Amino acid sequence: MSPLGHFSQSEAPSLSGHRSPFVLTSFCTEDNVLECRSYINQEVSSLGLRAVWTPTDGPAELNVVAVLNSLYELIQLHRQGLRALDDMEVERQRSASNTELLQLSNTRLKGQLELSKRENTSLLEKERQLQLKVKNLQSCLKNEKEEVQRLQNIIASRASQYNHDMKRKEREFGKLKERLNQLLVDKKEKKQAMEVLNYVERADGKRSMWKTGRTEARHEGEVYRTLLSDYDARQRELVLENSEQRKVLQQMKRDMVSLLRGSKPARREETPGDPQTQVRGEGDSEDSEEVFESSCVDAREKLTNSIRLKWRKLKSHMERLDSQASLVQAGEGAEPDAVPLETHGQEMERLKLEIQQCKDFIHSQQQLLQQRLTSPCEEEEAAAIPPGSPMQGEGGRPGERGRLGEDWRALEEQRTHFEKERKTFTEAAIRLSHERMMFEEDRATWLKHQFLHWTPFTDQNQPEMTEGEQEAASVFSPECLPGSPSPETSSSPRCQALQTQSTADPYRSLPPSPESRYR
Amino acid sequence: MNFSEIFKQSNQLCRISPDGRYLATCVQYRLVVRDVNSLQILHLYTCLDQIVHMEWSSDSLFILCAMYKRGLVQVWSLEQPDWHCKIDEGSIGLVSSRWSPDGRHILNTTEFHLRVTVWSLCTKAVSYIKYPKACQKGIDFSRDGSYMALAERRDCKDYVSVFVCEDWHLLRHFETETQDLAGLEWSPNGCVLAVWDSCLEYKVLLYSLDGRLLSSFSAYEWSLGIKSLAWSPSSQFLAIGSFDEKVRILNHITWKKITEFEHPATIYPALAGLGLMCVSTGPLTLYQTHNEISQPPFQIPVVKPDLDRANPKVGVSSLAFSADGRYLATKNDNMASVVWVWNMQKMSLEAVLEQTAAVRCFQWDPRRPRLALCTGTPRLYLWSPAGSVSVQVPSEGGFQVHALSWHSNGDSLVLIGKEHLCLCYMDTEDKSTDSNIWTK
Numbered sequence: 001m002s003p004l005g006h007f008s009q010s011e012a013p014s015l016s017g018h019r020s021p022f023v024l025t026s027f028c029t030e031d032n033v034l035e036c037r038s039y040i041n042q043e044v045s046s047l048g049l050r051a052v053w054t055p056t057d058g059p060a061e062l063n064v065v066a067v068l069n070s071l072y073e074l075i076q077l078h079r080q081g082l083r084a085l086d087d088m089e090v091e092r093q094r095s096a097s098n099t100e101l102l103q104l105s106n107t108r109l110k111g112q113l114e115l116s117k118r119e120n121t122s123l124l125e126k127e128r129q130l131q132l133k134v135k136n137l138q139s140c141l142k143n144e145k146e147e148v149q150r151l152q153n154i155i156a157s158r159a160s161q162y163n164h165d166m167k168r169k170e171r172e173f174g175k176l177k178e179r180l181n182q183l184l185v186d187k188k189e190k191k192q193a194m195e196v197l198n199y200v201e202r203a204d205g206k207r208s209m210w211k212t213g214r215t216e217a218r219h220e221g222e223v224y225r226t227l228l229s230d231y232d233a234r235q236r237e238l239v240l241e242n243s244e245q246r247k248v249l250q251q252m253k254r255d256m257v258s259l260l261r262g263s264k265p266a267r268r269e270e271t272p273g274d275p276q277t278q279v280r281g282e283g284d285s286e287d288s289e290e291v292f293e294s295s296c297v298d299a300r301e302k303l304t305n306s307i308r309l310k311w312r313k314l315k316s317h318m319e320r321l322d323s324q325a326s327l328v329q330a331g332e333g334a335e336p337d338a339v340p341l342e343t344h345g346q347e348m349e350r351l352k353l354e355i356q357q358c359k360d361f362i363h364s365q366q367q368l369l370q371q372r373l374t375s376p377c378e379e380e381e382a383a384a385i386p387p388g389s390p391m392q393g394e395g396g397r398p399g400e401r402g403r404l405g406e407d408w409r410a411l412e413e414q415r416t417h418f419e420k421e422r423k424t425f426t427e428a429a430i431r432l433s434h435e436r437m438m439f440e441e442d443r444a445t446w447l448k449h450q451f452l453h454w455t456p457f458t459d460q461n462q463p464e465m466t467e468g469e470q471e472a473a474s475v476f477s478p479e480c481l482p483g484s485p486s487p488e489t490s491s492s493p494r495c496q497a498l499q500t501q502s503t504a505d506p507y508r509s510l511p512p513s514p515e516s517r518y519r
Numbered sequence: 520m521n522f523s524e525i526f527k528q529s530n531q532l533c534r535i536s537p538d539g540r541y542l543a544t545c546v547q548y549r550l551v552v553r554d555v556n557s558l559q560i561l562h563l564y565t566c567l568d569q570i571v572h573m574e575w576s577s578d579s580l581f582i583l584c585a586m587y588k589r590g591l592v593q594v595w596s597l598e599q600p601d602w603h604c605k606i607d608e609g610s611i612g613l614v615s616s617r618w619s620p621d622g623r624h625i626l627n628t629t630e631f632h633l634r635v636t637v638w639s640l641c642t643k644a645v646s647y648i649k650y651p652k653a654c655q656k657g658i659d660f661s662r663d664g665s666y667m668a669l670a671e672r673r674d675c676k677d678y679v680s681v682f683v684c685e686d687w688h689l690l691r692h693f694e695t696e697t698q699d700l701a702g703l704e705w706s707p708n709g710c711v712l713a714v715w716d717s718c719l720e721y722k723v724l725l726y727s728l729d730g731r732l733l734s735s736f737s738a739y740e741w742s743l744g745i746k747s748l749a750w751s752p753s754s755q756f757l758a759i760g761s762f763d764e765k766v767r768i769l770n771h772i773t774w775k776k777i778t779e780f781e782h783p784a785t786i787y788p789a790l791a792g793l794g795l796m797c798v799s800t801g802p803l804t805l806y807q808t809h810n811e812i813s814q815p816p817f818q819i820p821v822v823k824p825d826l827d828r829a830n831p832k833v834g835v836s837s838l839a840f841s842a843d844g845r846y847l848a849t850k851n852d853n854m855a856s857v858v859w860v861w862n863m864q865k866m867s868l869e870a871v872l873e874q875t876a877a878v879r880c881f882q883w884d885p886r887r888p889r890l891a892l893c894t895g896t897p898r899l900y901l902w903s904p905a906g907s908v909s910v911q912v913p914s915e916g917g918f919q920v921h922a923l924s925w926h927s928n929g930d931s932l933v934l935i936g937k938e939h940l941c942l943c944y945m946d947t948e949d950k951s952t953d954s955n956i957w958t959k
Contacts, residue, residue: 154741157826161719161743164829176631183610190609194638194645196594197602202623202641219683219690222665223729230710234772 037062040070049073249307256310260317372401523558523942525914530571531922533940536579539927541597543582544940545570550584550595555926558942564595567605572615576622577664581640583625585616592616592625594640606638620664620684635669637687646687652677654717656702660684661709666728668712670700679703679714681730691730697722701745706754711771713750713757718743718830723759725774734774738767743831749838749847756844756863760835764851768866778866782835782851782859786817786871817871819854839881841888846904848881848890858892860902872902880922886929893920899934899943912941 028036041052052070053063183189532545535555542553548569552562568586575582585592590613594604612630619626625638632653637646651657652670660667664684671678677700681691699717706713711733716722721744725733736759738744743762750757756777757769766780824832837850846869847861855877862869874894881892889903897918900909912918912934922935932943 151741153826157743157831158719158741160827161829172631179612179630186610190607192607192609192611192636194604194606196604196640199642200596200602200623200640202621215686216688219685219688222683223690227710227728230708 034060044070044074047074047077049077246303249303253303253307253310256307256314260310260313375401520910520946521944522913523944525916525918525936525939525941526558527938528935528940529569529938531935532570532573533924533933533935534573534575535924535926535933536575537577537927538579541579542933542942543573543575545573545584550582552582552597555931555942562595562597562600564593564600566593567591574616574618576618577620578622581618581622583616583618585613587613587615592627594625604640608636617658619667620660624684624687626658648680648682650678652700654699654701656704659704659712661705662707663709666690666705666709668703668705670703670714672700679712679726681712681728693726693730695724695726696732696735697724702748704748704750706750706757706771707752708754711754713748715745715748715759718745718762720744721761723748723757723769725757736769736774736776738776739763743834746834746836746852747838749840751840751844751847751863752842753844756840758838758840758847758849760838760849762831762834764834764853766835766838766847766849766861768863780847780849780859780861780868782819782849782854784819784821784854786819786868819857819871819873822853822855824853837881839883841883841890842885843888846883846888846890848883850878850881856894858890858902860890869904870902870907872900872907874900879920882923882925884929885925885927889929891923891925891932893923893934895919895921899923899932910943912943914941 037053045051049070050066050073052067054066526544527546528544529547530545533542534544535542540555541561542555542558544551544553548566550562550564550566550570550573551560552564553560564582564584566584566586568589568591570584571587572585573582580597582595582597583592584595590608590611592606592608592613594606596602606625606627608627608629611633613627614630614632615628617626618624619637623640625640627636627638628634628651629636632651635648635651635658637648639645648669650671650673652672654670657670658667667682667684669680669682671680677695677697679691679693679695679700680689682688683690695714697714697716698720701715701717703712703714705711710728712726712728714724714726721737721739721742723736723745725735727733738759738761745759745761747760748757749760755771757771757774758766759769760766764782766782767776768778768780769775770777822832826833831852832855833853834851835849836852837848839848840846840863841848845863847863849859849861851857851859856874858872858874858878858881859868860870860872861867872890872892874892876894876896878892879895881890883890887903889901892900892902894900897912897914897920898909899912899920901907912920918934918936918939918941920934921937924933924935926932930945932945934941934943
């Protein structure tokens with residue numbers, strides 16, 4: 001049992017000041033003095049102090065001086081140690097308070113940093129807004145400058161126009177002044193005058209009338225009559241256009257109603273009568289209203305409103321159909337609306353049935369055809385077969401066939417006959433229209449001759465005119481004979497000859513009867 | 520297509536008679552009347568001075584020849600070549616002279632537009648109309664010849680007087696809300712009178728025959744306004760061409776704009792329906808003088824006008840409806856070599872005809888939708904929906920076509936050059952040639 005084992009754990013509370021973990025009493029006893037001495041020596045020399053015992057001192061004796069020295073040195077060491085501890089303690093406290101201080105200042109600075117960052121962002125934001133404002137103002141300024149420029153251009157062009165007009169007016173004014181001067185100087189004033197050989201007839205052949213209140217009233221009447229007829233014509237056109245458009249709208253409405261009704265039978269069952277009867281009722285009422293004054297505002301509004309409603313329903317229906325179509329295309333089986341599928345299925349069934357029927361029909365036709373083709377062979381067989389057998393029924397077929405052929409031939413003959421007749425008729429119609437055209441042209445030339453040879457000058461060649469011409473002439477110039485100035489004897493013979501020629505010509509050129517010419 | 524030989528004329532005075540039988544031309548102080556088909560000289564009249572204006576009466580029996588410098592108007596009769604009539608305006612001077620629709624009255628405007636004198640060939644009656652306005656188009660007769668509208672200006676205000684042509688009775692006299700009336704025009708049905716302001720203000724006023732204001736239309740303010748105006752033959756539409764290079768179409772029921780046609784420098788096929796109400800896009804073709812059809816997008820040559828001067832060469836200056844009202848031909852002054860043809864049924868662009876030189880004159884055939892145009896070169900250009908053709912006028916001396924005018928039956932054209940004229944006869948009998956596409 002080493003002495004060291006005892007000394008590891010126990011404490012010595014009675015020691016003053018320094019707590020030491022070891023109980024001194026049990027370290028050295030009378031038995032282990034030498035061991036203790038060597039141990040102490042080892043420890044002291046490891047600490048760097050003078051040895052406590054040297055072999056020169058004697059084996060069982062202690063060098064008291066050396067021991068006291070080393071004790072003193074140990075005490076000094078201990079004191080040093082305590083002092084260092086104190087210092088370190090102080091140092092530690094100091095640094096702890098330093099760190100506390102630093103932490104406080106750290107948090108404070110962090111807070112300040114946050115604040116300043118926020119301020120910074122707000123300032124940036126403000127700057128951005130101000131820049132935007134500046135840009136806006138700059139563009140406004142540019143616009144204003146452009147506007148100013150444009151107005152200046154306008155002012156410039158107006159000014160040049162004004163100047164131009166001013167100069168023109170000034171020039172005219174100058175001319176006027178000159179002319180006035182000239183007139184004041186000129187003694188001889190040339191008056192306005194008209195010389196004419198003879199006065200001529202008015203264009204419409206009537207005598208000019210005095211200006212009285214009646215003529216004025218007549219003129220006013222004419223004015224209003226013209227205006228009224230124009231308004232009438234315009235109103236008629238507008239009424240026509242209106243009725244056509246109303247018809248179109250009604251048609252559209254009917255179509256829309258039928259579309260909506262046909263496509264949503266199940267849906268409409270929920271509200272059984274409402275829209276449909278409403279629609280029907282509206283339609284009736286509107287048809288009857290059409291009979292009355294159809295420009296009634298209510299009727300118009302009702303019609304347009306109902307059209308709008310129907311159109312909206314149709315649109316929504318179409319949209320739904322579109323979405324369903326897209327769903328079907330995407331391959332989704334679950335359809336939100338069962339109704340279209342049903343109708344679709346029904347349609348398919350119906351079409352399939354139709355196809356089946358058509359196929360059966362074709363099949364039966366083919367069979368019949370086959371039988372007919374093979375019937376000549378069967379004919380011989382039928383002849384060989386004794387009468388009364390079930391095969392007899394087919395013997396009638398060749399007779400049937402013969403009759404059909406005859407019928408066919410007769411029909412063909414009739415058809416060709418009809419074609420020929422039709423051709424002849426069209427040719428005759430064309431010829432007739434040609435003849436009519438020629439006749440019209442002749443008549444037109446004759447009338448033209450008539451008009452061209454009517455003149456406002458009084459005709460001195462009345463005796464030469466034929467009766468028909470006289471009548472025609474008299475219609476045009478009833479007042480010319482009494483009112484005209486004296487016939488000029490100096491009218492050239494050429495004119496006379498022209499007139500005589502003209503009167504005789506129409507009658508010469510016209511055939512006695514227009515129809516007979518073309519046969 | 521046949522061309523006649525080249526004849527002399529002066530002052531571009533060549534007119535076909537309203538009945539289509541005669542062609543009257545002026546050579547200095549002589550008036551030559553020819554037969555339209557044979558071009559034989561039928562009559563020759565001599566006036567006292569160089570003829571400045573010549574006009575047929577509506578019944579093709581008389582011709583008026585005006586000599587403004589001497590203040591003289593001479594009237595000749597076709598039936599009686601010995602008949603003569605001379606109107607001397609004396610010291611009061613003469614600026615313009617025209618027939619009345621009945622062909623028996625002559626309206627002379629004195630110098631400085633002091634008054635309009637109505638001379639009658641039937642009676643000794645003379646009428647005077649005071650304060651006529653000197654403007655672009657101050658007098659217009661309704662198409663049936665019953666009414667005349669005259670613009671007047673008194674005390675710095677514009678008025679319109681409507682006269683009954685039968686006896687020159689003043690039917691209506693009303694003030695218009697214009698700043699400076701520039702022109703007036705009757706609608707073809709004679710029920711509406713369109714009155715427009717000068718280019719400094721965009722304003723069109725529509726008056727009914729009895730003088731009521733039906734409506735007023737103004738597209739924008741301040742910029743230069745209306746440059747040209749045309750009624751459609753059915754009176755259904757009123758086309759207004761303005762300095763902003765657009766044509767606005769008004770309808771006769773509400774007098775509101777139903778569409779506007781733009782003339783951009785680049786045409787994209789997507790914008791082939793340039794009208795605002797366009798629904799369908801028709802085929803778009805671009806013809807050049809050698810009849811090339813180009814692919815879109817098309818570039819139109821633009822000449823930038825001098826905006827400092829008055830009446831700048833910009834804006835739609837000419838508008839013409841075809842006889843059936845289905846097409847509208849327009850010309851924009853800063854794209855002077857291009858004629859735009861618009862389809863009025865679809866309200867979209869139908870064709871763009873680009874020429875090598877500035878288009879000087881274009882006119883629709885009075886019978887069918889066929890447009891003839893000339894550019895001051897010796898070529899004549901024809902367009903119809905079926906196709907287009909360009910023909911060289913055969914002449915040794917280089918005949919430049921400056922203006923053209925159709926015969927009333929649409930079978931021939933008078934081509935007017937600087938000092939000469941030529942007649943062009945369209946093929947009508949020969950159905951086997953390609954030209955039968957023109958005779959629909």
